[in-house]
Amino acid sequence: MSAVATAAPDWSLSAWSAERLRAVEDALSQWVAPDAPAGLGEAMRYAVLDGGKRLRPLLVLAAAEAVGGLPQAALRAACAVELIHAYSLVHDDLPCMDNDVLRRGKPTLHLAFGEAQALLAGDALQALAFELLTPAGDAVPEPVQARLCRLLARAAGHAGMAGGQAIDLASVGQTLSHDELSRMHRLKTGALLQASVTMGAACGHVDGQAGAALARYGAALGLAFQVVDDVLDVTADSATLGKTAGKDAANDKPTYVSLLGLERSRAHAQALLREALDALAATALADTRALHALASMVVNRDN
Amino acid sequence: MSAVATAAPDWSLSAWSAERLRAVEDALSQWVAPDAPAGLGEAMRYAVLDGGKRLRPLLVLAAAEAVGGLPQAALRAACAVELIHAYSLVHDDLPCMDNDVLRRGKPTLHLAFGEAQALLAGDALQALAFELLTPAGDAVPEPVQARLCRLLARAAGHAGMAGGQAIDLASVGQTLSHDELSRMHRLKTGALLQASVTMGAACGHVDGQAGAALARYGAALGLAFQVVDDVLDVTADSATLGKTAGKDAANDKPTYVSLLGLERSRAHAQALLREALDALAATALADTRALHALASMVVNRDN
Numbered sequence: 001m002s003a004v005a006t007a008a009p010d011w012s013l014s015a016w017s018a019e020r021l022r023a024v025e026d027a028l029s030q031w032v033a034p035d036a037p038a039g040l041g042e043a044m045r046y047a048v049l050d051g052g053k054r055l056r057p058l059l060v061l062a063a064a065e066a067v068g069g070l071p072q073a074a075l076r077a078a079c080a081v082e083l084i085h086a087y088s089l090v091h092d093d094l095p096c097m098d099n100d101v102l103r104r105g106k107p108t109l110h111l112a113f114g115e116a117q118a119l120l121a122g123d124a125l126q127a128l129a130f131e132l133l134t135p136a137g138d139a140v141p142e143p144v145q146a147r148l149c150r151l152l153a154r155a156a157g158h159a160g161m162a163g164g165q166a167i168d169l170a171s172v173g174q175t176l177s178h179d180e181l182s183r184m185h186r187l188k189t190g191a192l193l194q195a196s197v198t199m200g201a202a203c204g205h206v207d208g209q210a211g212a213a214l215a216r217y218g219a220a221l222g223l224a225f226q227v228v229d230d231v232l233d234v235t236a237d238s239a240t241l242g243k244t245a246g247k248d249a250a251n252d253k254p255t256y257v258s259l260l261g262l263e264r265s266r267a268h269a270q271a272l273l274r275e276a277l278d279a280l281a282a283t284a285l286a287d288t289r290a291l292h293a294l295a296s297m298v299v300n301r302d303n
Numbered sequence: 304m305s306a307v308a309t310a311a312p313d314w315s316l317s318a319w320s321a322e323r324l325r326a327v328e329d330a331l332s333q334w335v336a337p338d339a340p341a342g343l344g345e346a347m348r349y350a351v352l353d354g355g356k357r358l359r360p361l362l363v364l365a366a367a368e369a370v371g372g373l374p375q376a377a378l379r380a381a382c383a384v385e386l387i388h389a390y391s392l393v394h395d396d397l398p399c400m401d402n403d404v405l406r407r408g409k410p411t412l413h414l415a416f417g418e419a420q421a422l423l424a425g426d427a428l429q430a431l432a433f434e435l436l437t438p439a440g441d442a443v444p445e446p447v448q449a450r451l452c453r454l455l456a457r458a459a460g461h462a463g464m465a466g467g468q469a470i471d472l473a474s475v476g477q478t479l480s481h482d483e484l485s486r487m488h489r490l491k492t493g494a495l496l497q498a499s500v501t502m503g504a505a506c507g508h509v510d511g512q513a514g515a516a517l518a519r520y521g522a523a524l525g526l527a528f529q530v531v532d533d534v535l536d537v538t539a540d541s542a543t544l545g546k547t548a549g550k551d552a553a554n555d556k557p558t559y560v561s562l563l564g565l566e567r568s569r570a571h572a573q574a575l576l577r578e579a580l581d582a583l584a585a586t587a588l589a590d591t592r593a594l595h596a597l598a599s600m601v602v603n604r605d606n
Contacts, residue, residue, distance in 0.1 A: 037469055038472065091426060097422065119394055119399060123394060126429050127456050131453070131457055142445060142450070143446065146452070149449070149452045152433070153434035158427040158430070160430075162423050166341040166423055169419050
């Protein structure tokens with residue numbers, strides 16, 4: 001709060017995050033369809049507001065700040081990525097998928113609003129993500145809008161998250177190799193986390209080498225996130241997670257823990273963290289403190 | 304077929320359509336995820352290829368041609384709109400929605416591939432629509448990409464198709480006024496049909512007056528389409544429709560026929576056709592033959 005020098009000795013992730021989380025929550029509350037008809041808006045808001053760690057929005061904002069990106073574009077990109085994440089959770093929890101009852105510490109959306117409304121709310125959240133990225137007027141230049149849509153569509157679709165979920169579906173009860181498991185998670189979870197970083201970077205100007213290094217950072221962080229998720233599914237309880245613990249084993253899904261065991265999974269997560277931080281160093285960007293701290297937080301979190 | 308006034312005496316909708324349908328089918332076959340993993344690509348292709356009248360793509364191409372739009376952009380927009388339409392049918396047919404068994408003359412996607420894969424395929428088709436609109440490279444200028452995404456996202460989301468479906472859900476067993484029924488259909492079916500026209504126009508340059516008139520044409524045509532759909536649900540059989548006939552009454556859904564009766568519904572469709580053609584005349588565009596013929600076809604079709 002007092003005098004700060006170049007290296008800002010009192011920089012902290014929690015202070016950095018708190019300010020940005022307020023902006024994200026305010027924006028989501030304003031943008032998530034308060035006027036959608038026939039209960040749809042309430043369902044969409046239930047799925048998005050008052051919950052979640054907002055890791056993806058924070059990654060978008062951290063990457064955008066590292067490259068001097070346009071704040072208006074970054075805030076929209078941050079919220080758009082979160083909407084895609086939220087819709088994927090809603091559809092994942094449906095009876096025909098994981099049939100889950102608890103999400104972000106609350107009953108899942110289909111329990112609260114019915115299956116049909118949950119299906120529609122997920123669909124509408126995906127559309128809203130692209131709506132947020134394409135505002136009329138000149139607050140966000142249209143070429144930036146187009147690039148953000150391109151990155152998000154690829155990360156969400158068959159070559160990203162949806163493709164990973166299809167592999168996940170097909171893998172129940174199967175034994176996957178390490179490569180197959182990594183591929184599934186690179187698509188299912190990693191693609192959207194990586195897109196959070198590349199979309200943040202697309203809000204500003206970055207040279208090819210730094211852009212590629214940021215993409216490597218995002219890929220390593222995305223995979224590390226899933227390895228830690230698999231560990232926590234075994235070691236944490238539902239109250240801490242805010243979602244059902246132990247469900248991978250209950251659903252007979254292959255995980256890093258089932259493949260590598262707990263200790264080697266933890267070591268793998270640390271190795272991926274080093275990979276992410278090496279990539280970050282290779283960007284040669286001036287201020288990557290938030291990206292650095294977020295990667296450490298992802299790997300060392302307990303929920 | 305014989306002598307007709309001014310230009311091109313032998314112009315016919317069927318010849319005009321045949322050529323464009325070939326281009327659309329080829330493009331869809333190429334673009335709809337042949338390499339998506341774990342059966343997802345097959346499910347997506349089942350939902351999209353070999354079926355459907357392709358009314359929306361034809362509207363996009365007709366509007367684009369009327370304004371001298373960029374062919375590359377128009378073909379992508381045509382396919383993107385069709386993907387949104389196809390995904391909406393897949394999700395609409397799911398057990399938690401209409402629980403339907405027949406679509407485009409084939410078993411519905413969830414019967415053929417399972418509910419979970421149908422859910423994912425629908426989700427992936429929506430993402431793919433935005434992916435098609437945002438190609439890397441300079442075949443489509445990025446400002447055009449952004450405008451196409453903007454129009455499609457709004458038409459598909461809570462203020463368009465998804466919102467209309469939420470009203471539809473809430474209206475089962477209810478008696479709606481004419482205004483309420485029109486609002487539901489303007490969102491549920493009309494928004495995407497109107498977007499087909501406005502997206503086609505966004506592939507070229509059009510002045511404000513012509514753009515507004517094209518939007519009015521699209522709105523009237525979109526509503527006319529649904530009025531005729533309600534009539535055909537009563538008067539046609541499933542084999543002709545390629546989907547289950549009589550399902551509105553079976554599902555106790557309010558329709559134009561239940562509200563107005565058959566004859567007044569038919570008259571309403573004709574009035575909307577006149578409204579569409581008047582708007583088209585007001586565009587003052589040089590060649591609107593295809594848009595004119597498509598509107599007539601929509602209202603006078605028998606399936």
